[in-house]
Each structure stands twice: as C-alpha cells, then as structure tokens.
Amino acid sequence: MADVEHIIGLLLGTEDDWPRAYEALVDRLGPVVDGSGRKHRLRTTRVTIEPFNLRDKPRHSLVIDRLAYWYYHPREWLKKVSMMDDVYLLNSPFTFQSMEKHAAYCAMMRLGLKVPETVLVPYKHPLENSRWAYTAARYNQSFDLDEVAERLGYPLFMKPYDGGAWVGVSKIQDSAELHAAYDASGERLMHLQQSVEGYDVFSRSLSIGPETMVMKFRPELPMHDRYAVEHGFLDAETGDEVVTISRLVNAFFGWEFNSCESLVRGSEVFPIDYANACPDVALTSLHYYFPWAMKALLRWTTFCVVTGRRFQVDLNTRRYFEVADRTDLTYKEKLAAYRKLADEYFDTERYVDFCASRLGHVDELVYDWVDSPDFDALLVDTVRATYPASEHERFLAHFRGLVGAWVADQE
Incomplete structure (x- = not known):
C-alpha cells in the first residue's frame, strides 16, 4: 500500500513561537501506521491569503486556524473547504458568533452551569x-x-x-x-x-481535542507570571468538574482548541469566560506547560488525519438540552451526562487507544526536543522578539528555569 501524505495548514496571525514548535515536532514525528498497516506522513504548510475559486480543491487535510475569528476572508475560505472538501478544522467557523461570549453564556446557562x-x-x-x-x-x-x-x-x-x-x-x-x-x-x-467575590482559585484550562490542562491563573500578574507552576490546587472532584465544563463547552460548539476560565469558591465552579477562538499558547505565557500543549496538539491533529475523523458542521445541541431539561437528575448527574456526550464527540476512548498504540513515542520525542539546542534557539528568538534588549538575559533565565523544571519533572 502506498504511503498517505497529510498536509496540515497553519492559518496564522502574528505568532511564530508555537507554529515553529509544532512544525519541528511534525518533522520529527515520522510515519504513523494505521490499523491496516498503511503509513501516514504529516507535513505542515503556512496558509496564505489570496483570491480563491469556490470550486478550487485545497491540498490540506486539516487546518489549525488562529486568524479567522477576526479576518473574514480566510473565515469564508474555512467554511468553503469544510463544507465542500471535508477539510478538518479544530474550531468551527460556523460558531464564531458564539465566540462573541453572548451566545456562549446563553447556552451554558441553558445547560444549568453556574454562570454569574x-x-x-x-x-x-x-x-x-x-x-x-x-x-x-x-x-x-x-x-x-x-x-x-x-x-x-x-x-x-x-x-x-x-x-x-x-x-x-x-x-x-x-x-x-x-x-x-x-x-x-x-x-x-x-x-x-x-462578580464572584471571595473565590479561592482562578483556573484557566486549555483544551486541545479531548486533552485538558487545568492551570492556576493569576490575572493580576504580568503575562509571564500568570500561569503558576502549582499542582494539587484543586481537589479531585472539583478538578474533574472544571475539566468537564471545559470539554462540554467545546463539544457543544465544535471547538477543539479553546480555553476556559472558571472561578472556584469552596466546592462551586463558576465558569466566567470560555469562548476563545485563539487561546493563549505562547511560549512566554505557558512556559512550563508549553511542551504539554505542543504534545497534545501533535497527538490530536495526527489522530484526526490518520483515522479520517470527519469535521462536524451540524451541532447536536438538542441532545444537551434534553439532559438539561430532566428534572430527575441532580447537577452532578447532569455534568456526568454532559461529560459522556463530550467524550462521544471527541471519540475519547478511541483517541486514548490510538495514542497508546500509535503514538507511544511522542512523549520521548517531545522530551528530547525540549531538552535540545533547537528548542533553546526557539526560546532565544522568542524572547528577543518579545522583550526589549535590556531584559533579554533576565527573561532567558526565567524561561529556561521554568522549562528546565518541566524537563526535570519528566525524568
């Protein structure tokens, strides 16, 4: 059987750090073998913006969009390639209106979440x-x-x-x-x-496909210090609720690359901002958590193209509303039902098996790359492009220390 090549398009704005990281990891990934023994190879390309005929055939199997939430021309191209050509998209361009917060608030209130x-x-x-x-x-x-x-x-x-x-x-x-x-x-x-006064924890959870990283967030601090490197700041049950809400939002709207902010007061979780078409994945913001984000993005995009996952234009919102309308279920039971629907949307069980059987080398691949001179060169370039020259040495030491802590924690 002939090898299959999948072109991953990156539709970008001003960012260059995580795209370079993702491109480097795709180059190192090598062939991925599917269940029939066929080899699949991934290749990246940066999407350019130009006139397009509605009957043009795109080269891409999947596009990671970081631009079309505000730039309408590429948004319409995304709609065209998803409807006409079955190109897979991580965030649905058809629900960008919901990214304007209002519809997202309404939907999650309708589902009974504790939106203020x-x-x-x-x-x-x-x-x-x-x-x-x-x-x-x-x-x-x-x-x-x-x-x-x-x-x-x-x-x-x-x-x-x-x-x-x-x-x-x-x-x-x-x-x-x-x-x-x-x-x-x-x-x-x-x-x-x-305002949710007297909260105990401000959390921001970044979700990529069916993977979620819940981080302690400190919005009052400068961006390079906002994500605290801290573990165990939520108990298991509350942490699971934060994850469930994050994945519920994404499955409901067809978003697969999104962040969710929640305030935790006691045992209650109040989602306050969870519609982010372009979530923060900057190296200088995530630092310690950056390798996880790149690993999750690599795994999810590979899973989507190798398994032939189909992009869903239609939203099955009625299934969620039917759970919301049940009077015989407690809030906790409704969350469990929503989590089941979200896992079904993301095909979570199959994804976990795929990662274990086909992408078992990705952990070591990412570790070796983050611990390499190539990653340090990316870090140096990013710091020089982000901060004034007088602060370069300070921030290089800061981020090298945080990334070094991640490397040490993997050993």
Whole structure:
C-alpha cells in the first residue's frame, strides 16, 4: 500500500513561537501506521491569503486556524473547504458568533452551569446607521443603568460581549465607576456581570481535542507570571468538574482548541469566560506547560488525519438540552451526562487507544526536543522578539528555569 501524505495548514496571525514548535515536532514525528498497516506522513504548510475559486480543491487535510475569528476572508475560505472538501478544522467557523461570549453564556446557562448573572445593555453610542433614529424613537425603551446594576449587586464587571484578552473589561465598584465605564464603551456592546467575590482559585484550562490542562491563573500578574507552576490546587472532584465544563463547552460548539476560565469558591465552579477562538499558547505565557500543549496538539491533529475523523458542521445541541431539561437528575448527574456526550464527540476512548498504540513515542520525542539546542534557539528568538534588549538575559533565565523544571519533572 502506498504511503498517505497529510498536509496540515497553519492559518496564522502574528505568532511564530508555537507554529515553529509544532512544525519541528511534525518533522520529527515520522510515519504513523494505521490499523491496516498503511503509513501516514504529516507535513505542515503556512496558509496564505489570496483570491480563491469556490470550486478550487485545497491540498490540506486539516487546518489549525488562529486568524479567522477576526479576518473574514480566510473565515469564508474555512467554511468553503469544510463544507465542500471535508477539510478538518479544530474550531468551527460556523460558531464564531458564539465566540462573541453572548451566545456562549446563553447556552451554558441553558445547560444549568453556574454562570454569574449577566445583563446585556444597549449601546451607549450606536453604530452609524441611517435607520437608527427612527427605530430608536419608536422601539427603544429608556432604562435606568443604576437600577440594572443594583439588581446585579456591586461589585460587578462590565465587559464587551465580543471581547477577548481582557480588552475593555472593567471592575465596577459603584455608580460613578459604572457610568464612567459605560460612557467610555462608546460603540461597543457591553455585558454587566455579577462578580464572584471571595473565590479561592482562578483556573484557566486549555483544551486541545479531548486533552485538558487545568492551570492556576493569576490575572493580576504580568503575562509571564500568570500561569503558576502549582499542582494539587484543586481537589479531585472539583478538578474533574472544571475539566468537564471545559470539554462540554467545546463539544457543544465544535471547538477543539479553546480555553476556559472558571472561578472556584469552596466546592462551586463558576465558569466566567470560555469562548476563545485563539487561546493563549505562547511560549512566554505557558512556559512550563508549553511542551504539554505542543504534545497534545501533535497527538490530536495526527489522530484526526490518520483515522479520517470527519469535521462536524451540524451541532447536536438538542441532545444537551434534553439532559438539561430532566428534572430527575441532580447537577452532578447532569455534568456526568454532559461529560459522556463530550467524550462521544471527541471519540475519547478511541483517541486514548490510538495514542497508546500509535503514538507511544511522542512523549520521548517531545522530551528530547525540549531538552535540545533547537528548542533553546526557539526560546532565544522568542524572547528577543518579545522583550526589549535590556531584559533579554533576565527573561532567558526565567524561561529556561521554568522549562528546565518541566524537563526535570519528566525524568
């Protein structure tokens, strides 16, 4: 049987660190043998943006998209290659509207998750439209912003319904801050959301396919210090709930490369931000956890192309809603049912077996690469591109220490 080649397309914006890492690991992977004995080889290419005929046939088997959540031309190309050519995508371009937070909040509230109370308020300054004045005069109801805020209770957060990277997010303590933030929102549509006060842990979980890494997150610190290298900060049951919520969100919307932020207070988990079309996987952010992320991305993309996994355009949301509507199930039982649906979506059992039987060498492959001069050269280039020259030595020592700790922990 002839070998099969799979081209993995990388649709990128400004980032270069993790793409170089992923490309290096694919080059080192070698052939992967499927159940019939056929060899599969992966090759990467960076996707360029140019005019495309809707009947053009793409070369790619799979595309990792990090751009189309804001750049519409490649988004439409992704829709075309998924619908017409069965190219596999890690995040569905058809649910990017949900990446604007609002639909994601609604869906997870519908499923009974402990999303804080949230109100969408009208624009402070509506977008320019010739029909606005007539529509507003006839249909817009006046409202008391202070009353809305008081019903939610201070402190609260004002955040863009379509935001990301904490841009435009304000913590509001009183009426004066409320009005100042609303006045500054301009043409951005904003949510008001209850603050979860007195939480014990802020967690951010990064999920790639059916794998999830739950990390202790410290948003008040600079980006290079936000992910704490700490283990056992959640008990087993709470940690499992955080993982379940992360995978539930992804399976529900057809996202396979996404992060989820949750606040844990006592034994309760409150998901607050879980719609991230371009989750943080920067080497200078993840540091200790970066090798895991690259390993998971390599394993999942290989599994998808070698097994012929099909990209799902349709969302089976009704199956989740049927669980949500059952009155005979406790919250814990509903989470277990959602986890089962998520595992079915990700084909988790088959994936685990595939990794064990076909990709057993990946752990050693990634270890050897991270412990090599090639990885250190990537780290040096990344630090030089990210920080001013006066801070290069400091940050090289910082990240070498953290990555070195990961290497030591694998021994």
